[in-house]
Amino acid sequence: MIRSYLPPRFQVQRDEGRCIRCRVCENQCSFQAQHYDEEDDRLVAQEANCVGCHRCEALCPTGALRISPGASAYREHANWTDREIRNLNRQAETGGVLLSGMGSDRPYPIYWDHLLLDASQVTNPAIDPLREPMELRTYLGRRPDALELAPDGRLATALEPQLTLELPVMFSAISYGAINLNVCRALAQAAVTLDTYCNTGEGGLHQSLYGYGPHTIVQVASGRFGVHLDYLEAAAAIEIKIGQGAKPGIGGHLPGEKVNEAISHTRMIPVGSDALSPAPQHDIYSIEDLRLLIYALKEATTYAKPVGVKIAAVHNCAAIASGIARAGADFIAIDGFRGGTGAAPTMIRDNVGIPIEFALAAVDSRLREEGIRNQVSLVVGGGIRCSADVVKAIALGADACYIATAALIAIGCTLCQQCPTGKCAWGIATNDPLLARRVNPELAAERLVNLLGGWALEIREMLGGMGINAIESLRGNRLRLRAIGLGDRELDILGVLPAGQ
Amino acid sequence: MPAIAADEEYCMGCRLCEIACMAQRSGISDLAKALRPGRPRPQPGTRVETEGVRAVSISCRHCQQAPCLLACLTGAMQRTQDGRVVVDRDRCAGCGTCVLVCPYGAVAISPERKVASKCDLCPGWEQPACVAACPNRALRVVEESP
Numbered sequence: 001m002i003r004s005y006l007p008p009r010f011q012v013q014r015d016e017g018r019c020i021r022c023r024v025c026e027n028q029c030s031f032q033a034q035h036y037d038e039e040d041d042r043l044v045a046q047e048a049n050c051v052g053c054h055r056c057e058a059l060c061p062t063g064a065l066r067i068s069p070g071a072s073a074y075r076e077h078a079n080w081t082d083r084e085i086r087n088l089n090r091q092a093e094t095g096g097v098l099l100s101g102m103g104s105d106r107p108y109p110i111y112w113d114h115l116l117l118d119a120s121q122v123t124n125p126a127i128d129p130l131r132e133p134m135e136l137r138t139y140l141g142r143r144p145d146a147l148e149l150a151p152d153g154r155l156a157t158a159l160e161p162q163l164t165l166e167l168p169v170m171f172s173a174i175s176y177g178a179i180n181l182n183v184c185r186a187l188a189q190a191a192v193t194l195d196t197y198c199n200t201g202e203g204g205l206h207q208s209l210y211g212y213g214p215h216t217i218v219q220v221a222s223g224r225f226g227v228h229l230d231y232l233e234a235a236a237a238i239e240i241k242i243g244q245g246a247k248p249g250i251g252g253h254l255p256g257e258k259v260n261e262a263i264s265h266t267r268m269i270p271v272g273s274d275a276l277s278p279a280p281q282h283d284i285y286s287i288e289d290l291r292l293l294i295y296a297l298k299e300a301t302t303y304a305k306p307v308g309v310k311i312a313a314v315h316n317c318a319a320i321a322s323g324i325a326r327a328g329a330d331f332i333a334i335d336g337f338r339g340g341t342g343a344a345p346t347m348i349r350d351n352v353g354i355p356i357e358f359a360l361a362a363v364d365s366r367l368r369e370e371g372i373r374n375q376v377s378l379v380v381g382g383g384i385r386c387s388a389d390v391v392k393a394i395a396l397g398a399d400a401c402y403i404a405t406a407a408l409i410a411i412g413c414t415l416c417q418q419c420p421t422g423k424c425a426w427g428i429a430t431n432d433p434l435l436a437r438r439v440n441p442e443l444a445a446e447r448l449v450n451l452l453g454g455w456a457l458e459i460r461e462m463l464g465g466m467g468i469n470a471i472e473s474l475r476g477n478r479l480r481l482r483a484i485g486l487g488d489r490e491l492d493i494l495g496v497l498p499a500g501q
Numbered sequence: 502m503p504a505i506a507a508d509e510e511y512c513m514g515c516r517l518c519e520i521a522c523m524a525q526r527s528g529i530s531d532l533a534k535a536l537r538p539g540r541p542r543p544q545p546g547t548r549v550e551t552e553g554v555r556a557v558s559i560s561c562r563h564c565q566q567a568p569c570l571l572a573c574l575t576g577a578m579q580r581t582q583d584g585r586v587v588v589d590r591d592r593c594a595g596c597g598t599c600v601l602v603c604p605y606g607a608v609a610i611s612p613e614r615k616v617a618s619k620c621d622l623c624p625g626w627e628q629p630a631c632v633a634a635c636p637n638r639a640l641r642v643v644e645e646s647p
Contacts, residue, residue, distance in 0.1 A: 020536035022520050028513075041538060059636060061520050062533035427513070433554040440511040443638045 002093045006086060007072035010052040012045035018064035019043060025056035025065060030423040030435055053416035055425035087346065098346035101419030101429065103246055103338040103383065103405055106350045111357035111490075112389045115396075116499060118480040120467035127469050129460035135470035136456060138168040138400050140237075140377040141306045141330045160330060161306050163217075163237050165400055166195035167456045168471055169390055171448075172335075172381045172402035173219050173241065173310070175203030177254045177263045177275065178342035178419070179408075180436040183428050186444030187407060188212035193449050199402070202226075202241055202252065202277060204266040210234045219310075220297065222251060223277035225267040229300060237305050237331075238297050240290070242281065243312030245339025245382035248353045252277035253343065258422055258431050291327035298328070306330035313337060313359030313382065314352075318366035325367060325376040333402060334359050336382025340405040342429055343420035356382045357396065361494045364397025364476060373476075387458035396494070397476040410451040411444045502584030503622060504563045505547075505629060505640055512549070512639040514556030519545040521634030525623060544611035546620035547631050558631065558640055560620040561586060561607040569599035569608055569617075577617065585624070588617045 012033065021041060025034040033049040034056055036042075050067065057065045074082050087098055120126040127134070141162035150156040171187045184206065191198035192215045199217040204226015209216070213234035220227050221241035232238060243249065254263075254275035264271040284290050290309065297307050308331035309324045311317060321332050336356025341349065360380045367373040380393050381402030390401045409415070412426040419429035427438025459471070468474050482499040483491055491498060520536065526543035529535035536542060547560035563586045569578045570586060577592035578599055593616035599608045600617065611618035622642075623629040632640045 018533040019538075020520070020533060021538055022516065022536070024515050024517060024520070027515055059515060059517065061517055061524075061634070062536075064533065434513070437511050437513045437554075437556075438637060440508075440637045440639065 004048075004089070004093055006048075006089050006093075008047035008050060009069065009086075010047060010050040011068050011070065012047050012050055012056075013066040013068065014043065014045065015064045015066075016042070018062040020062055020064075022061060024059050024061065028055050028059050028425060030055075030425040030430075030432075031418075051416045051418045052414075053418065053425045054414050099343050099420045100346040100349050101341065101343055101417040102413075102415050103340045104350045105415075105417070108337075108355065110383070111355055111486075111494070112383075112385070112392050114483055114486050114490075115357075115392045115494075115496065116482045116484055117388070117391060117395070117462060117466065118482070119465040124467040126467050127464040129457075129464040132464075132469065134460040134463060135472070136167045136459060138165040138471060139163065140165065140308075140379065140399055142376060143374040145374065161304055163197060163306055163331075164195075165197065167452060167459070168394060168398075168400040169384075169452055169455060170196050170217070170379065170400060170402055171198040171407050172333075172339075172404035173199040173201035173217075173239070173244075174340075174404050174408075175201030175219075175225075175252075175254070175342075176206055176266055177203040177258055177431070179428055180431050180439070181206055181208070181262065182436055182439040182441050183408075183411065183444065184209060185441040186411060186439065186448060188216065189441060189445035190407075190448035190452070191215040193445065194452050196452075197236060199239060200235075203254070203263070203275075204268070205231055205234060206262065206266045217308075220293075221277055222279070222281040223275060225269065225275060225277070228268070232297065232301050235305065237308060238301065239308045239310050239331075239333060240281075240293055240297070240329075241310045242284070242290075243310070243314070243335070244341060245312045245335030245337050245353055245356070246341035247344040247348045248312030248314050248337075249279060250344065250348050251279040255422075260431055263431065287323035287327050290324065294328045308333055308377075308379070310335060312339075313354045313356050315354060317354075317359050318362040321363040321376075321378075322366055322370055322372070325372050329376055331377040331379055331399070332363070333379040333381065334363060335402070336380070338383030339381060340408070341419075356380050356384075356393075358490075358493055360393060360396050360398055361478075361496075365495055368476075387455035388462065390455065391459055391462045391474070392481060394471060395474050395477055395481050396496075397478070399475065406451070407448055410447045411439060502563050502565060503642055503644055505560050505620065505622070505632060506643040507558045507560075508639045508641070509555060509557040510639075511637050512556040512558055513637055514549055514551045515636065516549045517634045517636060518547050518558045518631035518640060519549060521630040522546050522620075525626070525630035541613055543613070544609055544618040546607075546618065548606070548609075558635075559605055559607055560631065561603075562605055563620075563622070568602040568604065569619075572598045572602040574598060585622050586619070587621045588619060590614060590616045593617050 031049045139162040142160040148156040187198045202221030217237045218235035256272045256274045309329045310333035313336045337353030377399040380398045384401045424430040427435045481496045483496045484499045522545040524532045524535040527535035577589045595615040608619045
């Protein structure tokens with residue numbers, strides 16, 4: 001064991017005048033950063049252990065605690081920042097790959113914040129969504145090239161299976177194992193209430209969640225964990241996971257310690273064994289191979305449900321998306337480089353992939369140019385923070401958005417990035433039975449429903465302001481966007497005019 | 502008859518219910534002041550029991566057939582019109598019989614007054630202090646006691 005040189009990252013400030021020695025901070029901290037000294041009758045902080053999750057602060061009944069960054073700072077250096085020095089030290093102490101949880105926290109540009117929405121004035125009147133109907137219903141799936149009507153006016157063209165969403169937001173893939181069953185249940189319950197969908201991630205679907213199947217998208221990933229016929233049949237749609245925005249080109253690793261009885265049963269692996277998802281799907285080395293899997297899944301489920309493919313936003317994702325559409329996928333999910341994860345090598349998380357805004361614009365443009373945009377729906381995720389991001393994504397060309405980090409934040413996550421430790425003090429990214437109790441699915445689902453209910457109201461307001469009464473009318477309508485502070489090349493790729501033009 | 506139901510599935514043993522109960526009983530609205538170290542603390546009407554990964558907040562069930570009511574020697578333990586079981590502190594002799602007979606261990610002898618002390622469901626409040634304080638909705642008021 002090498003002694004750590006790292007100074008504490010966070011400062012725990014306790015107002016001794018307000019501390020009532022109730023020890024809630026001590027019993028809530030899963031990182032042993034709070035300790036009660038019986039002899040002195042006072043609580044003492046072990047700041048070196050504090051991860052800045054703010055659990056103690058949130059639950060302190062007297063508001064006696066403040067957790068703030070900057071307990072200590074190295075001498076300022078533009079190149080050798082505090083972050084770099086800490087990473088180097090951590091690695092010198094452990095010799096391992098640096099791991100991080102959640103999406104990249106690097107200050108890359110956020111292009112959503114460089115896009116502005118239009119509003120109607122005089123000539124095309126705005127619509128008041130509180131007085132007039134406003135349609136957020138979204139369909140995901142393959143659209144026919146043309147529609148034929150029977151003589152009686154009925155639709156004669158057979159439609160491919162579609163997912164129906166009452167708002168264009170779904171819960172993205174988070175596997176059972178990365179999060180515990182209580183969180184899975186909360187997401188599933190919220191998806192049912194909101195009439196949208198929840199993605200299982202690659203950890204299978206726990207037996208007790210099969211009832212939520214009609215609002216579930218099940219994932220088939222490289223590890224094939226928990227994939228069997230009942231799983232496929234229970235779902236509303238199937239998603240083949242090729243890549244993940246937080247770690248493109250990297251597989252997954254659920255440590256054996258987290259594989260308890262229930263997870264073992266759901267994932268169909270022995271208790272205590274590491275769940276390793278290979279980086280590639282070993283039966284997919286080409287678009288033709290992908291087509292085989294897509295059709296194998298469609299065949300297995302009698303062509304009754306959409307089958308999509310999820311890829312990470314990488315440099316040539318437009319060409320790949322074209323291939324995926326031609327391989328027969330009904331929807332393509334693209335995950336931007338800000339997408340979350342339970343654990344990713346820090347260097348991969350922070351340096352691989354491209355922003356979802358560019359990936360989306362490039363894929364949408366490419367599919368349109370090739371005349372196959374109607375054959376596939378686009379779902380984007382990886383850094384969608386608010387309803388305005390959703391509206392901008394849809395104007396850029398997305399059919400719907402995936403959110404996961406935003407959903408976890410709604411449940412309590414404070415982005416302390418300690419998911420890989422399994423000690424999540426908010427009871428989310430942990431299977432410790434004592435910590436997992438901290439998420440009451442009923443309460444968490446209510447928070448999620450509140451969040452997306454609020455987003456739905458805001459989206460209606462924004463659409464109304466643009467004089468649009470259905471989200472379909474905004475889809476891919478990049479003229480309703482203007483960019484601010486971007487260069488010509490970026491504008492070209494985004495297909496958006498600069499503000500003022 | 503109302504009672505507080507504890508959901509042991511989601512009790513995380515934080516003890517905020519106990520703290521809220523004590524603060525409410527102190528009659529001082531500032532929690533930090535009410536429970537300031539050194540100041541005598543009221544006996545809480547609820548108690549969190551933990552064992553291994555389990556935790557549960559235990560308070561009076563206001564039983565329909567309450568053993569404490571039958572056992573009370575002085576008639577201090579009484580049933581109110583709205584169905585609550587409460588202690589008349591002036592009549593309580595502090596004999597502790599109710600403590601012995603309560604199957605839930607929900608009655609205690611208050612150290613300050615040496616009389617029986619238990620949950621009274623916070624009459625006059627919108628909801629009991631413990632229920633309002635529970636951060637995980639593991640406590641709720643139910644209409645039917647066991």
